[in-house]
Amino acid sequence: MIKFDIITIFPEIFKGFVSESLLAWARKKKIIKINLHNLRKWTTDKHKTVDDKPYGGGPGMVLKIGPLYRAVQSLSSKFQVKSLKLRRRVILFSPRGKKLTQAMAKKWAKYDQLILICGRYEGVDVGVADHIADEIISIGDYVLNGGEVAAMAVIESVSRMVPGFIAKKESAQKFDHPQYTRPEIFTLGKKNLKVPKILLSGNHKKIKEWRSKLTKSTDL
Ligand code: ADE
Numbered sequence: 001m002i003k004f005d006i007i008t009i010f011p012e013i014f015k016g017f018v019s020e021s022l023l024a025w026a027r028k029k030k031i032i033k034i035n036l037h038n039l040r041k042w043t044t045d046k047h048k049t050v051d052d053k054p055y056g057g058g059p060g061m062v063l064k065i066g067p068l069y070r071a072v073q074s075l076s077s078k079f080q081v082k083s084l085k086l087r088r089r090v091i092l093f094s095p096r097g098k099k100l101t102q103a104m105a106k107k108w109a110k111y112d113q114l115i116l117i118c119g120r121y122e123g124v125d126v127g128v129a130d131h132i133a134d135e136i137i138s139i140g141d142y143v144l145n146g147g148e149v150a151a152m153a154v155i156e157s158v159s160r161m162v163p164g165f166i167a168k169k170e171s172a173q174k175f176d177h178p179q180y181t182r183p184e185i186f187t188l189g190k191k192n193l194k195v196p197k198i199l200l201s202g203n204h205k206k207i208k209e210w211r212s213k214l215t216k217s218t219d220l
Pocket of ligand 1 (some may be wrong): 093094095110119120121137138139141142144145146147150179
């Protein structure tokens with residue numbers, strides 16, 4: 001079972017996400033485990049301070065290294081006791097990171113623990129990227145408010161690759177050919193949208209060929 005440990009200052013963002021549909025099912029079946037951690041738990045002052053003004057000045061606040069370091073330490077060591085040979089990745093989200101790919105999702109699905117650090121858009125002390133994280137990951141060339149949405153993308157794409165998550169191996173892979181549903185003809189204004197004859201033929205071999213021709217080749 002793969003365990004996701006999410007470090008965030010907004011754990012509430014994930015509550016609905018992990019409690020619906022396939023992720024909820026996979027958690028119940030113990031295919032995946034998702035733990036939410038509020039970074040404030042690892043602060044040491046009475047105000048539970050997680051961010052600070054950067055040295056050298058500038059607008060905005062930056063996440064401090066201390067609480068993040070203690071969070072990763074504590075989540076790593078707790079798990080170490082149970083399994084010495086465990087495979088773990090500490091992932092920091094940042095728009096400056098490497099682009100998330102299906103190949104990464106496939107690789108990480110074989111790990112025991114992914115610790116996901118959600119930064120905020122103003123930034124994170126560079127020590128976290130340089131000395132604490134194993135990977136710095138972006139989900140695209142755009143700036144989000146923080147790493148939470150990126151962490152969700154990793155959780156979903158990795159979970160889908162964990163054995164048992166998707167019953168039929170095929171459906172985890174080839175889903176990108178055109179799909180049609182009833183009725184056979186749908187009238188859209190002046191247009192009649194028709195289901196291709198081949199899909200009504202019952203000839204499974206021909207249908208398979210037709211679909212594979214139209215399946216975009218990706219690294220799935
Ligand atoms: N944090 C802010 N923008 C991000 C992005 N595009 N990918 C990952 N983390 C981010």
